[in-house]
Amino acid sequence: MDEDAYRVARDSINPMPCAFEKALLAGCAACGQAERHLLAERETVNCLDSLAQHDCSELRLALREHFAFVLKLVHPDQPAPHGKELKAQCGGLLGLAYALDGSDTVVDVQALVSAALQQAGSLDELPYARIARFVAEFNIRKRD
DSSP states (O other): OOHHHHHHHHHHHOSSBOTTHHHHHHTSOOOTTEEEEEETTEEEEEESOHHHHHHHHHHHHHHHHHTHHHHTOSOTTSOOOHHHHHHHHHHHHHHHHHHHHOOSSOSOHHHHHHHHHHHHSSGGGSOHHHHHHHHHHOOOOOOO
């Protein structure tokens, strides 16, 4: 399939892509605002709430910026390889869940992000030092 045609089709069925799509597709998190779509034998995740999508996007960027050294990213504002992005998303969300309430799972990303913003007041005040360990230690499952 032509990748340009795929992107156009994806944008038409997925106008608000989930910021944590890789984490949701990998199974290390879930979200009540996520809607999955199949397109050309690929799966994509759409966010149903524009405010939640904005907050999650901001958190995803903050995680990449704060953990660029852990992920060995030279330019954290540029697209990262799949494995490093997955490590940032899964490790970051799991670390945030643990830092907030000691949980070892992410049942609802949107609820987690809302709770984090409510407790910390802003993304700048999140406990990044406690989250860093989870990002560093997160390993992608090996296929059997």
